[in-house]
Amino acid sequence: MATIFTRKTNSGTLRFYSDITVNGKRYRKYLGLSKKTAQQALKKLEYELRFNSPSDETEHVSYTEAVRRFLVHIELTGITYEQVKFIASKIRAFQDYCSSSGNNTLEGVLQDHCRAYMSLRSRERIKNFYSLGSEQKWKYPATSTLNRDIAIQKRFFRFCLSNDWIIKNPWSSIIRLDDKNGKNPRYSFTEDDVKMIFKNAGKFYDFYYVLLHTGIRPTDAFVLESSSFKANALTIQQNKTGDWLHSIPVPDHLIETLSDRIQRNELLFPELQTDRQRRNARKLIQSLG
DSSP states (O other): OEEEEEEEOTTSOEEEEEEEEETTEEEOOEEESSHHHHHHHHHHHHHHHHSOOOTTSOOOOOHHHHHHHHHHHHHTTTOOHHHHHHHHHHHHHHHHHHHHTTOOSSTTOOHHHHHHHHHHHHTOOEEOGGGTTSSOOEEOOOHHHHHHHHHHHHHHHHHHHHTTSOSSOTTTTOOOOOOSGGGSOOOOOOHHHHHHHHHSOGGGHHHHHHHHHHOOOHHHHTTOBGGGEETTEEEEEOTTTOOEEEEEEOOHHHHHHTHHHHHTOSBSOGGGOSHHHHHHHHHHHHTTO
16 A cells, blocks of 8 residues: 655755555655655655666666756755745646647757757747836746756756666757846845835735844745744854754844844744735735836
8 A cells, every 4th residue: 555644854944755555565755845746756666665676778868857856956955945946847848849849759859959949939928026116017038047948958958868768968068148247236126116015015014124134145034933033143054055043143122122022032024924815915016116
């Protein structure tokens, strides 16, 4: 009998594992970060354990199966579920493009497919989230976005090449674009911008206040707890790197602003624990542009 069970890591990430017994032997293996991925991986594991094919035969893997295995592979590197979903969307977008061109196999992907796809991507109109208040509601993909697409596809096909599912990486000759805009300094808020943000902050006022006066990332602020504050010092574990920042001095006025939240002895921002509310906090600022 095969079942799936879950375990939660110290960072709160939910991981799925198998519990399967075949021929009297019990197997427990990591399956992935989502239930759907885990169910697919469990079916494959159960089949391999019950009907193990001869090792000297060349394995033929479909495009879809290769994508699934790659996603399980990158999940094991410890990246977040949101990052896995983002990478998956990019890989499947190119797969869908190849399928629309009449090619549904890994072996059939050619350099011409890659070049044509990137040409199409560069002319694609996308919604301009940072200019919601202006007349221009769309923009073309930034050079950095296109280069990220290229990097993801190269990584996926390198994975396929290393597993002998293909004999050549069709993306190997696709060169990254020269990102001239990437050398410009990032935009920073002016004093007037800050005043406008807090004037319209509403229920997100405290959240923006923490970001402004600590400089921490939003992803770190989402998981702040009352225990993160000791007197006038803040201790956090960075979500991006996993590193701990100990005893960061914070101003008195920040402690005063958050005093009610700190006294609750729980998550500092329980209202920002869903993706929807986190997007709303971001979109509110974007709408003021």
